[in-house]
Structures are given as structure tokens and as C-alpha cells.
Amino acid sequence: MPELPDVEGFRRVLRDHGTGRRVERLTVRDDGVLREVSTRRFRRAVRGRCLGTPERHGKWLIAPTDAGPTLLLHFGMTGRLVPAAAGDPLERADRVVFGLSGGGELRFRDQRKLRGIWLAPTAGDIARLLAGQGPDAAAVGGPGLVRRLARRRGGLKSALLDQSVVAGLGNLLADELLWRARLHPARRADGLTAPERRRLAGALPRVLDAAVAAGRVPPRDDWLTGRRDDPDGGRCPRTGDRLARGRVAGRTTVWCPRCQPAPDR
DNA sequence: CATTATGTTCTTGG
DNA sequence: CCCAAGAACATAAT
Numbered sequence: 001m002p003e004l005p006d007v008e009g010f011r012r013v014l015r016d017h018g019t020g021r022r023v024e025r026l027t028v029r030d031d032g033v034l035r036e037v038s039t040r041r042f043r044r045a046v047r048g049r050c051l052g053t054p055e056r057h058g059k060w061l062i063a064p065t066d067a068g069p070t071l072l073l074h075f076g077m078t079g080r081l082v083p084a085a086a087g088d089p090l091e092r093a094d095r096v097v098f099g100l101s102g103g104g105e106l107r108f109r110d111q112r113k114l115r116g117i118w119l120a121p122t123a124g125d126i127a128r129l130l131a132g133q134g135p136d137a138a139a140v141g142g143p144g145l146v147r148r149l150a151r152r153r154g155g156l157k158s159a160l161l162d163q164s165v166v167a168g169l170g171n172l173l174a175d176e177l178l179w180r181a182r183l184h185p186a187r188r189a190d191g192l193t194a195p196e197r198r199r200l201a202g203a204l205p206r207v208l209d210a211a212v213a214a215g216r217v218p219p220r221d222d223w224l225t226g227r228r229d230d231p232d233g234g235r236c237p238r239t240g241d242r243l244a245r246g247r248v249a250g251r252t253t254v255w256c257p258r259c260q261p262a263p264d265r
Numbered sequence: 266c267a268t269t270a271t272g273t274t275c276t277t278g279g
Numbered sequence: 280c281c282c283a284a285g286a287a288c289a290t291a292a293t
Contacts (some may be wrong), residue, residue, distance in 0.1 A: 001270095001271050002271070002272085003271060003272090006271080032289085059272080059273095074272085074273085075272085076272050076273080076288095076289095077270065077271060077272050077273095078270085078271090078272095078289095078290080078291090079272095093290095111289085111290060111291070112270090112272095112288085112289050112290050112291080113288085113289055113290080114272060114273070114288065114289070114290095115272070115273075152281090152282090153281070153282075154281080154282050154283075155282090155283085158282080158283075161272090163272095163273085170271050170272070171270095171271050171272085172271050173271085216271090217271075225271095249283080249284090250283085250284065250285075251271090251272095252269080252270080252271095
């Protein structure tokens with residue numbers, strides 16, 4: 001699930017339920033989500049610390065503690081950050097439970113454990129972990145995105161998914177942007193005409209702003225995302241055409257064959 | 266049993 | 280070096 005808008009939602013959860021609270025209890029129920037740090041060192045470093053104001057870069061959630069290490073969380077495909085009350089029943093995928101002053105909890109819940117939680121004692125550690133990330137997609141803006149794409153010779157979708165080009169776009173957002181801009185996912189990133197570049201630059205803030213507000217890529221039926229899981233195959237909200245499905249850049253890709261014509265080659 | 270899943274990384278090969 | 284494709288990671292659902 002988590003792309004930029006989802007992680008932005010987790011940032012708000014952390015801000016609203018965690019900032020200013022102390023981690024009084026800390027349960028690592030599955031150390032498979034702890035990365036580059038032992039359970040022992042993790043607990044010793046985090047328990048007793050107060051949570052600061054969280055930030056986000058791309059799909060990374062950056063959670064500083066007062067005078068302590070910074071936690072870096074990445075949610076993979078199935079992770080979430082869930083607020084809970086201390087008595088709420090634990091779910092199987094609740095891997096780490098932060099028990100906070102005031103009685104509440106924050107739970108790192110993740111089915112597949114593809115990513116997890118890193119501990120960054122210094123600013124240098126944070127820099128190392130985020131080194132491969134391009135500018136945040138919500139901060140770089142439409143023209144910034146288009147400028148970066150122009151330096152890429154590969155496919156459009158592949159470039160949009162590359163976090164070093166721009167950080168935060170995932171499979172759903174990439175398809176949504178390309179549908180909005182009426183660009184086929186296999187088009188070359190550096191081969192766009194001026195009107196095409198304008199369409200893509202305009203689509204970025206429109207899609208991102210709405211998705212960030214919703215805390216997810218909203219499955220609205222006037223968006224592609226609302227149609228892609230349609231059991232009847234789904235139709236383009238603009239033209240009513242049957243949506244095309246395929247594999248582009250290794251990912252399930254949905255597009256409208258009329259709005260987004262395939263490149264010649 | 267095979268296939269699929271909203272992510273990233275590593276390997277291989279052009 | 281750039282880029283694409285495939286496998287791997289770990290787990291559940293269809």
C-alpha cells in the first residue's frame with residue numbers, strides 16, 4: 001500500500017499521537033523488521049526517549065527522538081503505522097509496539113516485512129540511508145519532475161518508479177499520473193513534446209495534493225485508481241474504453257489504449 | 266500448486 | 280556508466 005500519500009498519513013499519525021510523548025514501553029514482537037540493529041540495542045536506545053516532530057522524504061518516515069537516535073521507517077508494500085489503545089487486541093502483524101506516556105500506543109504493523117525500521121544515531125547515518133533518494137515528489141513540483149525525466153533515456157514508467165529520480169512515487173501514482181497526462185507508460189522519458197511535458201507537470205500536483213489529503217491514492221471513480229480493480233476489467237473514466245493491462249518496468253500497469261497511445265517503438 | 270500483491274535491492278546481460 | 284529484466288526477500292489471498 002504505502003506510497004508517498006500513505007506515508008504522509010503515517011507521518012500525521014506519528015505527529016498527532018506520538019510527538020511529545022515518551023516511549024515508556026517498547027515491545028519487539030518480531031525482530032525481522034529491525035534493520036542493521038539488534039533488538040537489544042534498539043530497545044536500549046529508544047526506550048525512555050521522547051518523540052519529536054516527524055518528517056517524511058519520499059516513502060521514508062523520519063522520526064527523531066529528543067537527544068537520542070532518529071528512527072527511519074520504511075513500510076514496503078504492506079506496512080502501516082497504527083495508533084492504538086493499550087488494551088486493544090494485538091494483531092499478528094504488529095511487529096513493534098511503542099507504548100507511550102499518556103497510555104496510548106503506536107504499532108508498526110507489517111504483513112510481509114519487506115522493509116522495516118532503521119536506527120540512525122547520527123545525522124551521517126540518516127544521510128547514508130537516504131543517499132539514493134532524489135528530491136521528494138511533493139516538493140520538487142511538476143517542472144522539476146519534467147526536468148529530471150528529460151535526463152533519462154529509458155521508459156517513462158520505469159523513471160517515475162526510480163526513487164533516485166524523484167522520491168515517493170509508486171505503482172499506483174505512476175499509473176495515475178500517466179493516465180492524467182495521457183502518456184503511455186512505455187514512452188521514452190526524454191522524448192516528450194512541450195505540450196506533453198506541460199500535461200505531466202500539471203498532473204503531478206493535482207494528483208499528489210488530492211492523494212496526500214486523503215492519505216492514500218484515492219480510489220475515486222473519476223481516477224484511474226478507482227477503476228483498476230474493477231472485476232469487469234475497468235473502463236477509462238474519460239472515454240469509457242476498456243482499460244489495458246500489462247507488465248511495464250516489472251510492475252502491473254494499467255492504461256487507457258485510446259488516451260495513452262503506444263509509442264511507435 | 267500457480268499466480269498475484271501499492272517496494273527495494275542485487276545480479277546479469279545488452 | 281546507463282538501462283531493462285529477473286530473482287530474491289516474506290507472507291497472504293485467490
